[in-house]
Amino acid sequence: MVNHGVPADIVKKIEALRHQIDKHNFHYYSENEPIISDTDFDLLLRELQTLEKQYPDSIIPESPTQRVGTTPLSAFKEAQHLVPMLSLDNAFSDEEVAQFAQRLKQRLYQESQSDVEHIEFVCEPKLDGVAVSLIYENGVLTRGATRGDGSAGEDITQNVRTIATIPLKLHTDNPPSLLEVRGEIVMPLAGFESFNKKALQEGQKVFVNPRNAAAGSLRQLDSRITALRPLEFFCYAAGMIENGLLPQTHFEQLQQLSRWGLRINPLIESVSGFEACLAYYKKIGTLRAELPYDIDGVVYKVNSIAEQEKLGFVSRSPRWAIAHKFPAVEQQTVVEGVDFQVGRTGVLTPVARLKPVFVGGVTVSNATLHNIEETLRKDVRVGDTVMVRRAGDVIPEVVAVILANRPAYTDVVKLPEHCPVCQAEVIKPEGESAARCTGGLYCPAQLKESIKHFASRKAMDIEGLGDKVAEQLVDAGLIKDVAGIFTLDRDSLVNLDRMGEKSADNLLAAIVNSQATTLQRFLFGLGIREVGEATAKSLAQYFGDLQSIETASEESLQAVPDVGPVVAAHIAAFFRQSHNRELIEKCCAAGVHWPIVERPPASQQPLIGKTFVLTGTLTSLTRDEAKAQLEQLGASVAGSVSKNTHTVVAGEKSGSKLTKAEELGIEILNEQSFLVLLKKLSPSSPT
Numbered sequence: 001m002v003n004h005g006v007p008a009d010i011v012k013k014i015e016a017l018r019h020q021i022d023k024h025n026f027h028y029y030s031e032n033e034p035i036i037s038d039t040d041f042d043l044l045l046r047e048l049q050t051l052e053k054q055y056p057d058s059i060i061p062e063s064p065t066q067r068v069g070t071t072p073l074s075a076f077k078e079a080q081h082l083v084p085m086l087s088l089d090n091a092f093s094d095e096e097v098a099q100f101a102q103r104l105k106q107r108l109y110q111e112s113q114s115d116v117e118h119i120e121f122v123c124e125p126k127l128d129g130v131a132v133s134l135i136y137e138n139g140v141l142t143r144g145a146t147r148g149d150g151s152a153g154e155d156i157t158q159n160v161r162t163i164a165t166i167p168l169k170l171h172t173d174n175p176p177s178l179l180e181v182r183g184e185i186v187m188p189l190a191g192f193e194s195f196n197k198k199a200l201q202e203g204q205k206v207f208v209n210p211r212n213a214a215a216g217s218l219r220q221l222d223s224r225i226t227a228l229r230p231l232e233f234f235c236y237a238a239g240m241i242e243n244g245l246l247p248q249t250h251f252e253q254l255q256q257l258s259r260w261g262l263r264i265n266p267l268i269e270s271v272s273g274f275e276a277c278l279a280y281y282k283k284i285g286t287l288r289a290e291l292p293y294d295i296d297g298v299v300y301k302v303n304s305i306a307e308q309e310k311l312g313f314v315s316r317s318p319r320w321a322i323a324h325k326f327p328a329v330e331q332q333t334v335v336e337g338v339d340f341q342v343g344r345t346g347v348l349t350p351v352a353r354l355k356p357v358f359v360g361g362v363t364v365s366n367a368t369l370h371n372i373e374e375t376l377r378k379d380v381r382v383g384d385t386v387m388v389r390r391a392g393d394v395i396p397e398v399v400a401v402i403l404a405n406r407p408a409y410t411d412v413v414k415l416p417e418h419c420p421v422c423q424a425e426v427i428k429p430e431g432e433s434a435a436r437c438t439g440g441l442y443c444p445a446q447l448k449e450s451i452k453h454f455a456s457r458k459a460m461d462i463e464g465l466g467d468k469v470a471e472q473l474v475d476a477g478l479i480k481d482v483a484g485i486f487t488l489d490r491d492s493l494v495n496l497d498r499m500g501e502k503s504a505d506n507l508l509a510a511i512v513n514s515q516a517t518t519l520q521r522f523l524f525g526l527g528i529r530e531v532g533e534a535t536a537k538s539l540a541q542y543f544g545d546l547q548s549i550e551t552a553s554e555e556s557l558q559a560v561p562d563v564g565p566v567v568a569a570h571i572a573a574f575f576r577q578s579h580n581r582e583l584i585e586k587c588c589a590a591g592v593h594w595p596i597v598e599r600p601p602a603s604q605q606p607l608i609g610k611t612f613v614l615t616g617t618l619t620s621l622t623r624d625e626a627k628a629q630l631e632q633l634g635a636s637v638a639g640s641v642s643k644n645t646h647t648v649v650a651g652e653k654s655g656s657k658l659t660k661a662e663e664l665g666i667e668i669l670n671e672q673s674f675l676v677l678l679k680k681l682s683p684s685s686p687t
């Protein structure tokens, strides 16, 4: 019998630890807001594990240590649902939602009270995962089941027990004798992507989308495998309750379930009237691409339980709810060809030419295959049926091949030996996933891309020199390198297709305008490998002038924040090439210039690469003054504490930032020691 022979004080200690761990698990997994550090959490868990090992009789199934999975089953048992698990009726347009609201009004008020306009709704994201039913008996999770045919599903208790967002025990001392809850198990996108990546690398089966991945993970007979999958749970309804009370609105019921430790989606809202539902649909639609999990619509539910009961059900769906669907972000289509596009740095990117398909709100006929290794790993072939995904503004990609639909004769995609644009040799260095054309700027494809990049908004910002014009300029032979932009003349411009005199004049004016630039923009525009906007800024700030960067050794380049050995090697290699130095000279001779950055030399910026955070009230100087002084010494000043913070300056009344710094073991300076540091480091002070 459990707890036999376990001393009472140990039982008490174990119970307290379990309670604490459950609470922290909830804060961490369900609320995304841990209140203790990972280390402290691990200490609590280890303490419990040690005690349970010492007193095995104390182990109970709902202990937080019992989530790792257990011996495999031979088959899933059938799980009869206490109340049928229904599905939802769908609406695909605003009109259909309006009709739904009209039907509700008719049934609830028989139109006799036409002034009763505003039905209360609860609006929820419609999660694209697997529906589950969970049963808690006297507060302890005793069964998890899939929906199945709605009246009976499969008993997946061992598997749901491994999911951290599903409490093994309700957070109450007074639980109902029976509580059934319903919700969705999803695999978040990041987890899905890393799972598939690993599966591809190991030659294992990939899943076509996060929903299949969640379903496949729950269908494992070995719960130790499920335990390794990144699954999460969101509760969206109470199913049945015995010997306990739930509030009389759906929204309040969800709040009650949340207090019991069940995770409720934070985007759920209660609103009044169907127009507010449509506004919610719009709002969630714009958030959709940023959400960490897939949703395929929103659900509107009548809030009042009394009204829900009055409305009842029709066939297999409730009359009181409807799913308002979003356009699908995934569709199947056929690969009609695979081409290789040449980018700015010569990288060859395989692109699948697709049978046009409407996905994510647009018609897609091309999808990136990223690189040749990825193409081979996914084994995408011409003729294949593939799953294409386009979420938000992200470029469409081929997620997976539907192997069952592969035609009899298909060929593996081959990397071309010669550049499809300039015929130069293609190389693929050992250990790199990218293959490159060796044609450099002689390759028209690379030249076009480098001109587009040089003229782009964050580089030289030449308005009117967009993709089309850059391509025309190269195709017409008017430009051989980016410096050629500054010697373009009006006559050749006006001869270009669809370039009127006015556009030509505007473009020439924009080119002249762009010549007064900054070192950071010019550096970024040069398109040095691995030098993005932030690195260009760091280089400009650190060195102050271009000549010092050109002549810097790899070693000194690495002193710049964020520049590691690889980036330093690329920068040094770029400036070793005489044609690159000549290009820069040509640009400058043609009028490109930037102000000299007045910064103390690097030797007088002892805090370079260090990130400070200021918190609390400083008495002898303002925050802005403190920030300016730190920046003058080379430091960056950030707004929040993270593991990348080096030092926190804590004035009076410092709050959560100080606590976090303490937890992370970051150096903390009080105002006094901060002033001492400034004095010691400032250039004017005697050394």
Ligand code: IVH
Pocket (backbone or CB within 6 Å): 086, 087, 088, 089, 124, 125, 126, 127, 128, 129, 130, 131, 132, 147, 183, 184, 236, 237, 299, 318, 321, 323
């Ligand atoms: S309520 C009686 N709420 O959509 C109503 N369902 O077609 C039961 N789903 O199988 C469902 N998010 O798996 C409800 N916030 C949500 C939902 C949701 C996703 C799924 C659920 C169900 C399907 C209905």
